[in-house]
Amino acid sequence: GEDVEQSLFLSVREGDSSVINCTYTDSSSTYLYWYKQEPGAGLQLLTYIFSNMDMKQDQRLTVLLNKKDKHLSLRIADTQTGDSAIYFCAEVSGGSYIPTFGRGTSLIVHP
């Protein structure tokens, strides 16, 4: 079945860039997503990328997709303390609309 893997923790200094990585196994993945979850809150869709794209930029967020290696990354420029949260990678494959989520990466931003 599908599998989405993420590292569990990332710690960065305020003002630095953060890079959160994700790998997936399903080669028929069509859409890949990044969600943010703050404590006590639901998930917020940050951005998504279609599988025929290599890169997508949206303000401080840059998504890179290496389809050959099934590797997705989210770069957050000028990371702020408000960016501290859990970030989930998710993929939707083939004709499905059901997303498969990773376990989430906990981003800690310290001064």
Add this chain to the structure above:
Amino acid sequence: ETGVTQSPTHLIKTRGQQVTLRCSSQSGHNTVSWYQQALGQGPQFIFQYYREEENGRGNFPPRFSGLQFPNYSSELNVNALELDDSALYLCASSLDAGGRTDTQYFGPGTRLTVL
């Protein structure tokens, strides 16, 4: 704030009991999806309702059931609760079903603890 609300915020039940969780979607959203998020895990898709009909289901047993009402509210029912059902239950509403780029707006979740 997404406009999606869930109730209750927290709930404690015992094994074998039944529970009903509620969600109020954004006005105009025809689709609601329910997810189970165990501690330290990503959300797992339970099922989706579109215009009051079940539109797809994840790998969950029949004791997980749902309802969607015309007033943009919905319910998740779980019978014969098990300890492993302890989790955060999230609902998400969207304009339409099956739209992979259609933004899902998540509620804050209901934390269910089964003792």
